[in-house]
Amino acid sequence: MIRVTVWNEYLHERTDGIVKDIYPEGIHKVIADFLGKNDDMVVTTVVQDDPENGLTDEVLNNTDVLIWWAHIRHYEVSDAVVNKVKDHVLRGMGFIPLHSAHMSKPFTALMGTSCTLKWRDGDHERIWCLDPSHPIAAGVPETFVLDPEEMYGEFFDIPKPDSVVFMSWFRGGEVFRSGCTFTRGYGKIFYFRPGHEANPSYYNENVQKIITNAVRWACPTNRLAGITCPDVKPVEGI
Amino acid sequence: MIRVTVWNEYLHERTDGIVKDIYPEGIHKVIADFLGKNDDMVVTTVVQDDPENGLTDEVLNNTDVLIWWAHIRHYEVSDAVVNKVKDHVLRGMGFIPLHSAHMSKPFTALMGTSCTLKWRDGDHERIWCLDPSHPIAAGVPETFVLDPEEMYGEFFDIPKPDSVVFMSWFRGGEVFRSGCTFTRGYGKIFYFRPGHEANPSYYNENVQKIITNAVRWACPTNRLAGITCPDVKPVEGI
Amino acid sequence: MIRVTVWNEYLHERTDGIVKDIYPEGIHKVIADFLGKNDDMVVTTVVQDDPENGLTDEVLNNTDVLIWWAHIRHYEVSDAVVNKVKDHVLRGMGFIPLHSAHMSKPFTALMGTSCTLKWRDGDHERIWCLDPSHPIAAGVPETFVLDPEEMYGEFFDIPKPDSVVFMSWFRGGEVFRSGCTFTRGYGKIFYFRPGHEANPSYYNENVQKIITNAVRWACPTNRLAGITCPDVKPVEGI
Amino acid sequence: MIRVTVWNEYLHERTDGIVKDIYPEGIHKVIADFLGKNDDMVVTTVVQDDPENGLTDEVLNNTDVLIWWAHIRHYEVSDAVVNKVKDHVLRGMGFIPLHSAHMSKPFTALMGTSCTLKWRDGDHERIWCLDPSHPIAAGVPETFVLDPEEMYGEFFDIPKPDSVVFMSWFRGGEVFRSGCTFTRGYGKIFYFRPGHEANPSYYNENVQKIITNAVRWACPTNRLAGITCPDVKPVEGI
Numbered sequence: 001m002i003r004v005t006v007w008n009e010y011l012h013e014r015t016d017g018i019v020k021d022i023y024p025e026g027i028h029k030v031i032a033d034f035l036g037k038n039d040d041m042v043v044t045t046v047v048q049d050d051p052e053n054g055l056t057d058e059v060l061n062n063t064d065v066l067i068w069w070a071h072i073r074h075y076e077v078s079d080a081v082v083n084k085v086k087d088h089v090l091r092g093m094g095f096i097p098l099h100s101a102h103m104s105k106p107f108t109a110l111m112g113t114s115c116t117l118k119w120r121d122g123d124h125e126r127i128w129c130l131d132p133s134h135p136i137a138a139g140v141p142e143t144f145v146l147d148p149e150e151m152y153g154e155f156f157d158i159p160k161p162d163s164v165v166f167m168s169w170f171r172g173g174e175v176f177r178s179g180c181t182f183t184r185g186y187g188k189i190f191y192f193r194p195g196h197e198a199n200p201s202y203y204n205e206n207v208q209k210i211i212t213n214a215v216r217w218a219c220p221t222n223r224l225a226g227i228t229c230p231d232v233k234p235v236e237g238i
Numbered sequence: 239m240i241r242v243t244v245w246n247e248y249l250h251e252r253t254d255g256i257v258k259d260i261y262p263e264g265i266h267k268v269i270a271d272f273l274g275k276n277d278d279m280v281v282t283t284v285v286q287d288d289p290e291n292g293l294t295d296e297v298l299n300n301t302d303v304l305i306w307w308a309h310i311r312h313y314e315v316s317d318a319v320v321n322k323v324k325d326h327v328l329r330g331m332g333f334i335p336l337h338s339a340h341m342s343k344p345f346t347a348l349m350g351t352s353c354t355l356k357w358r359d360g361d362h363e364r365i366w367c368l369d370p371s372h373p374i375a376a377g378v379p380e381t382f383v384l385d386p387e388e389m390y391g392e393f394f395d396i397p398k399p400d401s402v403v404f405m406s407w408f409r410g411g412e413v414f415r416s417g418c419t420f421t422r423g424y425g426k427i428f429y430f431r432p433g434h435e436a437n438p439s440y441y442n443e444n445v446q447k448i449i450t451n452a453v454r455w456a457c458p459t460n461r462l463a464g465i466t467c468p469d470v471k472p473v474e475g476i
Numbered sequence: 477m478i479r480v481t482v483w484n485e486y487l488h489e490r491t492d493g494i495v496k497d498i499y500p501e502g503i504h505k506v507i508a509d510f511l512g513k514n515d516d517m518v519v520t521t522v523v524q525d526d527p528e529n530g531l532t533d534e535v536l537n538n539t540d541v542l543i544w545w546a547h548i549r550h551y552e553v554s555d556a557v558v559n560k561v562k563d564h565v566l567r568g569m570g571f572i573p574l575h576s577a578h579m580s581k582p583f584t585a586l587m588g589t590s591c592t593l594k595w596r597d598g599d600h601e602r603i604w605c606l607d608p609s610h611p612i613a614a615g616v617p618e619t620f621v622l623d624p625e626e627m628y629g630e631f632f633d634i635p636k637p638d639s640v641v642f643m644s645w646f647r648g649g650e651v652f653r654s655g656c657t658f659t660r661g662y663g664k665i666f667y668f669r670p671g672h673e674a675n676p677s678y679y680n681e682n683v684q685k686i687i688t689n690a691v692r693w694a695c696p697t698n699r700l701a702g703i704t705c706p707d708v709k710p711v712e713g714i
Numbered sequence: 715m716i717r718v719t720v721w722n723e724y725l726h727e728r729t730d731g732i733v734k735d736i737y738p739e740g741i742h743k744v745i746a747d748f749l750g751k752n753d754d755m756v757v758t759t760v761v762q763d764d765p766e767n768g769l770t771d772e773v774l775n776n777t778d779v780l781i782w783w784a785h786i787r788h789y790e791v792s793d794a795v796v797n798k799v800k801d802h803v804l805r806g807m808g809f810i811p812l813h814s815a816h817m818s819k820p821f822t823a824l825m826g827t828s829c830t831l832k833w834r835d836g837d838h839e840r841i842w843c844l845d846p847s848h849p850i851a852a853g854v855p856e857t858f859v860l861d862p863e864e865m866y867g868e869f870f871d872i873p874k875p876d877s878v879v880f881m882s883w884f885r886g887g888e889v890f891r892s893g894c895t896f897t898r899g900y901g902k903i904f905y906f907r908p909g910h911e912a913n914p915s916y917y918n919e920n921v922q923k924i925i926t927n928a929v930r931w932a933c934p935t936n937r938l939a940g941i942t943c944p945d946v947k948p949v950e951g952i
């Protein structure tokens with residue numbers, strides 16, 4: 001059983017009419033709903049305004065994969081929480097930052113770069129699969145469309161991904177590494193570009209399939225009780 | 239159900255007393271036995287002297303993961319068979335060349351390099367895990383010993399692997415990239431260094447665990463009926 | 477002094493009026509001309525119809541970087557020549573296949589994959605830099621346009637590149653890994669997507685800058701007299 | 715002219731007799747001396763106890779490549795300085811952390827991982843070249859010995875390097891990714907494992923050659939005035 005926690009900033013859905021209409025109970029609720037249909041997953045949700053930003057030790061100790069949606073309140077997440085999230089990822093917890101979470105504190109801390117990019121609202125996106133052998137691409141068509149979606153464009157200041165599973169084309173002339181895998185310590189990370197809060201992308205079947213695949217892929221392979229450097233006995237007779 | 243085919247050159251076990259004592263029914267039989275204990279795998283074996291080197295269209299069309307052990311008869315495998323194996327890998331079939339199969343024709347054709355290395359019989363090997371997040375490392379200790387084992391040493395002339403999951407240390411002073419993953423087309427490849435025919439490495443529990451994990455990892459994500467370049471409709475109005 | 481050899485199939489420029497108008501003396505001549513302006517390069521040209529396809533031992537032994545343009549006569553290049561080119565690359569010679577040379581025999585032999593892709597004539601290309609730290613990107617703007625150019629689209633069946641330095645956007649809706657680096661043995665390879673024979677892309681200043689940078693980058697770091705596995709003395713007392 | 719700044723913690727050389735005997739004027743002085751013999755480099759040194767830890771804006775603005783040696787006073791380097799170093803790397807400055815600088819604040823901030831490893835004093839090290847095509851390997855033998863040297867062992871908690879140029883073997887049974895390249899933003903990073911302060915490794919000719927090569931490789935390709943997301947005009951008529 002994969003224990004998934006969906007974390008949401010949860011601001012726009014409460015304050016912006018357009019967003020509210022699309023995600024009346026919050027983006028986290030829609031993601032939790034489609035993931036919850038899988039027999040091998042148990043899903044809970046937390047939001048930024050919960051105590052300790054929703055990420056108590058108990059929650060983190062019981063999370064295999066953490067999904068993160070955030071946009072304009074990144075800097076209100078406490079550094080103590082960010083350090084704990086980073087530590088859990090290095091010890092094996094999967095981490096899936098979505099869309100504007102490219103600027104979230106846990107993601108930028110794990111990347112070590114600025115994670116900046118270009119953007120423009122209201123474009124037409126075509127997503128291409130560049131690594132059809134990757135588990136996250138299972139059952140996903142070679143290309144599919146999200147229209148409208150916000151444009152994110154290169155140069156995306158991230159370290160070289162282990163795999164660029166998906167690449168986006170935007171009508172306005174930009175390309176973007178939209179689905180990127182990374183390993184950090186014992187943990188696996190998948191950054192996925194969609195979806196803008198004012199577009200219904202999390203209802204798209206391919207987006208749902210990709211996030212579902214990503215949860216299974218990011219589930220810990222091995223997990224450390226702590227970052228440790230255990231002593232290893234030298235070979236005899238040195 | 240993962241359909242595994244274990245291919246063996248099957249020469250030393252019939253002609254060399256030491257090898258015969260260790261693998262009386264052939265290396266393929268020992269590998270098939272430990273894999274066959276898994277509920278999600280169905281395993282068959284073929285050997286080089288079978289018609290069409292054991293790899294008829296029917297066999298290949300019904301193989302999800304092909305394991306390959308070979309040593310000194312590489313050049314007796316027909317080019318027609320090699321081309322078919324390569325084509326099946328590019329269309330999604332998993333491929334796991336073991337030990338001296340680094341010089342097998344399918345592996346060198348898929349790598350594009352000479353795949354040469356250094357070697358010396360009768361050393362002491364310590365295998366280290368360098369990518370504990372990789373599915374092939376699941377449940378494998380940080381380090382384990384094979385003693386005796388043949389030394390394989392760098393420079394190993396392979397393209398940069400997607401992941402070096404395991405690295406070997408040899409008492410004589412060498413290091414070696416012992417567990418390497420590659421993607422080629424829709425297919426996943428895992429080269430694994432042990433075991434020399436005169437050493438009982440395929441009875442080692444960690445070696446068995448690694449090969450078992452590798453079979454699951456290499457199982458096709460997506461599979462092509464043929465290498466094709468399907469037409470994609472341009473966006474409207476260009 | 478970098479010794480560059482520019483190899484050309486040299487067919488379209490002799491038989492097709494449109495191509496002849498753009499490259500009256502052949503694509504190889506235009507490439508040799510702009511490279512030859514650099515004080516650190518000495519450039520020669522050969523064409524497919526030369527004896528031994530222009531690549532005698534003497535030519536190859538005196539080539540640091542080989543540039544290759546070809547389109548529809550790949551299979552008329554002799555296998556003996558292809559094997560020699562591959563061997564020279566593995567021993568250190570730089571190799572820069574351009575545009576439709578993605579299907580040339582030396583490139584596909586070095587990649588180990590089908591190297592197939594999608595294509596459509598007469599599109600509008602925008603090239604983006606994805607790795608501004610790479611030497612091949614020196615002085616190249618973040619993005620530049622080639623219009624018209626032939627579309628090449630993903631899925632491009634190549635092994636994962638060491639770096640995707642450039643990514644193309646096409647008006648029709650496709651993306652493509654247009655500037656890819658690989659290492660094979662001691663050799664460095666840069667595949668670069670432009671230019672279609674009916675478009676004047678090799679006169680473009682950014683295309684010229686990229687190919688010039690690539691020649692310097694691909695120049696051998698170390699060079700082998702032969703692919704060898706020299707004996708290394710074990711540490712004392714094992 | 716490559717402007718190199720060598721930064722040193724500069725503690726052991728002043729307080730420990732053994733270290734003082736090997737590096738009487740400090741490790742930074744020995745590194746500056748051998749680099750300074752190159753016609754294409756101008757080298758300056760700074761130490762941790764200098765004002766602003768030696769890294770004023772003027773120093774950083776005039777540094778192409780920053781070399782960093784540190785051991786036990788990492789946490790006395792101010793966060794303001796660390797942030798500036800990180801920012802300069804992302805904008806193009808080369809960065810070469812040596813040996814125990816694996817735990818320095820700028821390196822761990824750029825990596826996003828714990829950067830922990832195993833260690834043991836007084837071992838015998840053999841360094842192997844795994845990427846002979848890499849510019850940092852130019853003229854370096856396939857293998858060379860440092861004896862004695864401190865052992866550093868895997869698991870080394872770093873992100874997957876772009877290239878593992880060098881791999882170390884230690885007599886006690888460990889392996890270690892000793893020469894690793896990374897790109898972060900516009901900057902190039904080379905971590906190099908030797909040398910322990912109580913061993914004279916920086917006098918070794920191969921160590922000197924590697925650091926010299928690394929300086930040339932890490933010199934900025936392109937450099938940003940600031941991390942920016944310049945507007946790019948969409949293609950016409952979207």
